[in-house]
Amino acid sequence: MLILGIHDGHDASACLMRDARVVLASAEERRLNRKNYAGTPRESIRELLQRTGASPRDIDLVAIGCRIRTTSPTPEAKPIYSLLHIAGSLGRYHWSTSLGQQVLSRLNRRRDLHQYLESLGVSAPRITVDHHASHAACAYYNRPWTEDTLILTLDGAGDGLSATVWKGSGHDMARIARTPKFHSVAAELYSNITAHLGLRPYEHEYKVMGMAPYGQPERCAGMLRGLFAVDGLEFRNVSRRSHRRMRELMHRRLRGQRFDNIAAACQLVFEELVIEWTRNAVAATGLRNLACCGGAFLNVKANKLIRELPEVEKFYVYPASDDGGTSVGAAMLGRLELCRSRGIEPTIEPRKDMYLGVRFSDDECLAAIANNPRIEYSPMHDPAEEIAELLASKQIVARFAGAEEWGPRALGNRSILADPRDMGIIRKLNFAIKHRDFWMPFAASILEEDAPKYLARYCPVDTLRNTVPLYMIEAFDTAQPAGEEIVAGTHPFDNTVRPQVVDDLNPAYRDIIRAFRRRTGVGAVLNTSFNLHGFPIVGNPRRAVETFLSSELDALALGPYLVRKRCLPG
Numbered sequence: 001m002l003i004l005g006i007h008d009g010h011d012a013s014a015c016l017m018r019d020a021r022v023v024l025a026s027a028e029e030r031r032l033n034r035k036n037y038a039g040t041p042r043e044s045i046r047e048l049l050q051r052t053g054a055s056p057r058d059i060d061l062v063a064i065g066c067r068i069r070t071t072s073p074t075p076e077a078k079p080i081y082s083l084l085h086i087a088g089s090l091g092r093y094h095w096s097t098s099l100g101q102q103v104l105s106r107l108n109r110r111r112d113l114h115q116y117l118e119s120l121g122v123s124a125p126r127i128t129v130d131h132h133a134s135h136a137a138c139a140y141y142n143r144p145w146t147e148d149t150l151i152l153t154l155d156g157a158g159d160g161l162s163a164t165v166w167k168g169s170g171h172d173m174a175r176i177a178r179t180p181k182f183h184s185v186a187a188e189l190y191s192n193i194t195a196h197l198g199l200r201p202y203e204h205e206y207k208v209m210g211m212a213p214y215g216q217p218e219r220c221a222g223m224l225r226g227l228f229a230v231d232g233l234e235f236r237n238v239s240r241r242s243h244r245r246m247r248e249l250m251h252r253r254l255r256g257q258r259f260d261n262i263a264a265a266c267q268l269v270f271e272e273l274v275i276e277w278t279r280n281a282v283a284a285t286g287l288r289n290l291a292c293c294g295g296a297f298l299n300v301k302a303n304k305l306i307r308e309l310p311e312v313e314k315f316y317v318y319p320a321s322d323d324g325g326t327s328v329g330a331a332m333l334g335r336l337e338l339c340r341s342r343g344i345e346p347t348i349e350p351r352k353d354m355y356l357g358v359r360f361s362d363d364e365c366l367a368a369i370a371n372n373p374r375i376e377y378s379p380m381h382d383p384a385e386e387i388a389e390l391l392a393s394k395q396i397v398a399r400f401a402g403a404e405e406w407g408p409r410a411l412g413n414r415s416i417l418a419d420p421r422d423m424g425i426i427r428k429l430n431f432a433i434k435h436r437d438f439w440m441p442f443a444a445s446i447l448e449e450d451a452p453k454y455l456a457r458y459c460p461v462d463t464l465r466n467t468v469p470l471y472m473i474e475a476f477d478t479a480q481p482a483g484e485e486i487v488a489g490t491h492p493f494d495n496t497v498r499p500q501v502v503d504d505l506n507p508a509y510r511d512i513i514r515a516f517r518r519r520t521g522v523g524a525v526l527n528t529s530f531n532l533h534g535f536p537i538v539g540n541p542r543r544a545v546e547t548f549l550s551s552e553l554d555a556l557a558l559g560p561y562l563v564r565k566r567c568l569p570g
Helices: 028-032 042-052 075-089 094-107 111-120 131-141 185-196 205-214 218-224 243-254 259-285 300-307 323-341 362-369 383-392 424-433 448-454 463-467 482-489 507-520 541-549
Strands: 002-007 013-018 021-027 061-064 126-128 149-158 161-169 172-180 228-231 234-237 289-293 314-317 375-379 397-400 414-418 443-447 499-502 524-529 555-558 561-565
Touching (some): 002 323, 013 042, 013 323, 021 028, 028 042, 061 323, 131 149, 131 161, 131 172, 131 289, 131 323, 149 185, 149 323, 161 185, 161 259, 172 259, 185 205, 185 243, 185 259, 218 243, 259 300, 289 300, 300 314, 362 541, 362 561, 375 541, 383 397, 383 414, 383 507, 383 555, 424 524, 443 448, 443 482, 443 507, 448 499, 482 524, 499 507, 507 524, 541 561
Parallel strands (some): 002 061, 289 314, 397 555, 443 499
Antiparallel strands (some): 002 013, 149 161, 161 172, 228 234, 397 414, 414 524, 443 524, 555 561
């Protein structure tokens, strides 16, 4: 059974599922080097078929992870988008949003996607899956336990909704609550504040989160409280203002306030709302094991607070919680539907690792560096030792090796690595390499055996932690004084760290950190994504070399080769 999962909206992506397992996934932004690309993931689909050797004729089902396409609507569908906004103002009358969805799904025929599939020879049946159902499936079917589960999804909006609550049991998910787009705390609160601060909404919310610890939240929190509330298992836009009018109101209330205090207040109020919603859901269902997904769950600080709730026993956030991850959820739901229609026992095999992306051969890496007069390269005889030696000598090394990570976090295979003890490295990373905002913290990749040393309240015997490593989707307080060893990988104002815990699921990366520990005594390295600011994580060897040459990186580990810049005369 071969299923093609597709998301053709914001953060477009595709994945291929063979029988019960996702075998390959691709984010279109990395194929095109266009961040947050929206539209038909042509190159990703082509890459999946080419890399797996699958024939378009062999595909049994195409599952599309959104009923309403969010880009390039057909002309006759455009008026329905306006009606959906009006329907959202009716608040809690869910039939209004659902009716608009049904009409729009008929008018908006996804011509570009369907025409492309037909050009490839894909004749398999096609289904569309609700956006939030796709998010929920990502979290639920990849959870590292088998018990009944409370599933929460939260994002800006998708298919007219912004949040849902589900009960999961066996292979079934049942939705018990939903919040219409009009009441979205992610879009109407967080994204509006992002825009108010002069940042890019629906992209730079993470910058607001990174700025929040620098401010004093109570100076502005009172100006934001009361605009939104939690009503049982749903969020509510108390002000009943439209998106534009909400932004205008925030501008008036926050005029003259410091930017850091505004960011801090936004984060605090968002956390208060999400925590109340989570507690209500636990109380209403009696389920204490939580699986979560959706763009709002990329907020690692809020995730930390949920994990620490006494009501929560097990907690899992799908690392690819952005919209790009929904192609996997759609494929999983498509498989279950296909199994049932064929009378087959439905099964899904969760992936323990997140290295679902494209893997490039040694020959492809060599082709990207051969005959380039600006670089010199040599094969690495012992990559772990050679890279660790560079890091220990305060050099900054980019690593492009193995399968690329699925989701927005770089997890060692498409990463820039550095010594986590050296705060002086931060300036070079920010201004000479990443070209990013000075206040943003970096992350740390920590050996599993050393995680209790650096992370406060990390429990290595916990079922969750033994099954799935932490993939930079939750924040932890650092354990002092050992946490000072990874000071460059922590937030300087609140001493939290967004860790990746590295185990034998990525042995090559684990060996680099172990070799670094033998030299320094520190079982962690600073890790940030391999890209320049404003661009996605590098998607192929050629792009890796171009990024290396466009920055002040000291070295590039490209597959089995160590690449350096050549000193040219003059």
